[in-house]
Amino acid sequence: MSGHRVRAITRRLLQGFRRDRRTLALLFVAPIVILGLLGYLLRGSTSSPSVGIANEDSGPLGAVVADALRHSSHITTTNISAADGDARLIDGSLVAYIVLPSDFSRQAQSGNVAPEVHLEGSQPGNDAPVLQALQQALINLASQVAGRSVNFQPRIHYLYGGASFDTLDYFGAAFVGLVVFFLVFVITIVSFLNERSQGTLERLMASPLRRGEIVLGYMLGFTVLALVQAAEVLIFSLAVLKIQNQGNVLLIFGMEALMAIAAVNLGIFLSMFARSEFQAVQFIPLVVVPQVLLSGIIFPVSSEPKGLQYLSDVLPLTYAVNGMRDIMVKGADLTWSSLQLDAGVVAGFCVVLIAAGTATLRRRLG
């Protein structure tokens, strides 16, 4: 082992980086951006699940429970009527509502209470705080009913999902799309850079090919690959992982196709800003990680700090993830306005990216 030779390799490596300012910038900027985002996302988030309370109790104890729920730190509460509850769950303004029935006080006096808990159910992470808040409120109730123990048996109803709906079902719906988006993006950006570095792009530009033809040809080629991949991902997710699906498989496939087309064109567009495959690969943390953090895959967009929600609203992945969850978890079809919006926005992004990719593909070299 020669220290001199080892030093020569180390020095050669650092000399190369010294001249590659873009790589250096990404090396030091990307971690700050990603960690800063994560910190802001986790610490800056103040919102807690919104829960409706329908207190129909003719006696006094319902008000005691409602009051305890209002003071819970786990949830934010609103008074509603039980009849409005499902509509509020569907429009997303509530994640749950609790109905304290008209005979609630009588139930408590008899030692058995059965409040109704209606959970939206598509985000398992929201269910625990609701049930925790209710449990604390009922413990508080028990202390008010002197002389006897109170047995709690909340009756839980799910709008979507169900008791068997687990974290994998929630994340799976989003990841089915994300996996396709991410891999297609990486393959496209590296392939396009290859085209540049092996000199074939120069040849294409000196041929009668039009820029739009190159972009469309690439898009179709990668979309074919992406669709095969999407089918594989879907079959594995549904048949092997048994991820819950309430929707039409063709709709999921359609949404995946839209995401693949967006990813292909994002790859072509961004490849214009990289000079080597090495630099292109560095776009991945800067482009993909913030989208993964902000598109609602891991943290619901509604729980993000307000400033980040604006950012989430302009990311294509936010709409794609929302659309996938609407289809797979809620069984949405194309009559749903939310799915129309999600599919429309992702399709719109595809059009914008095709135009941007075509516009930035320069025929001339300098």
Next chain:
Amino acid sequence: MSDTYAVDLENVSKSFGAFKALNGVNLRVRQGEIYGLLGPNGSGKTTLIRLICGLLEAHAGTVTVLGQRMPNVAVLRHIGYMTQQAALYPALSVGENVAFFAAINGADAGVKAALELVQLYDRRGSVVATLSGGLRQRCSLACALVHRPELLLLDEPTVGIDPQLRVQFWESFRQMAADGTTIIISSHVMDEADRCQRLGLIQYGRLLAEGTPADIRVQGGSQNLEEAFLALAGRNES
């Protein structure tokens, strides 16, 4: 050989930042001519070829190719361009590469003839990544001429090629020129210069001298083309 100019550059200049790659170049190439661009590395040969096929735009002067001002996409279907490096798709076979360039030029029927011309028809199934440098160059040439272009631009096509293959290449070039194809070929190898009908000597982005190889020898005052070139280059520097 006709007096119609396939390529006509008038007072063309091109800079990259502060670096002047070409400086007031006037150059005319007749139809059916084999024109050699000679000059050391970095003299401006590749820039000149890229200007002719519209990959670069001149900062000053005009570039007219086959009667059209460049850049002009419509002219490109009549141009064949062989880049300095053998720009091919390594994962595709020889035949697939040539077929691809034939397809984008609308000349699918020319694949077999192009492969036969570069003597690669029997190797058409070989994957490019597995080929030697010389075979790649031959495949690259086939890609450039598969659509039977009127103007063939060859940027140092014989770099890294063994002498035997070089002779074969020049046979092909002469045959195409005889059929009316105009060929502009860049090289810094002097023994290739004698094979051209006319030569342009480029240094520091300027056209130092132009003429037949015999003219260049007279202008440089030496029977040896290399010495003639060095003499002309020396006069330019002094």
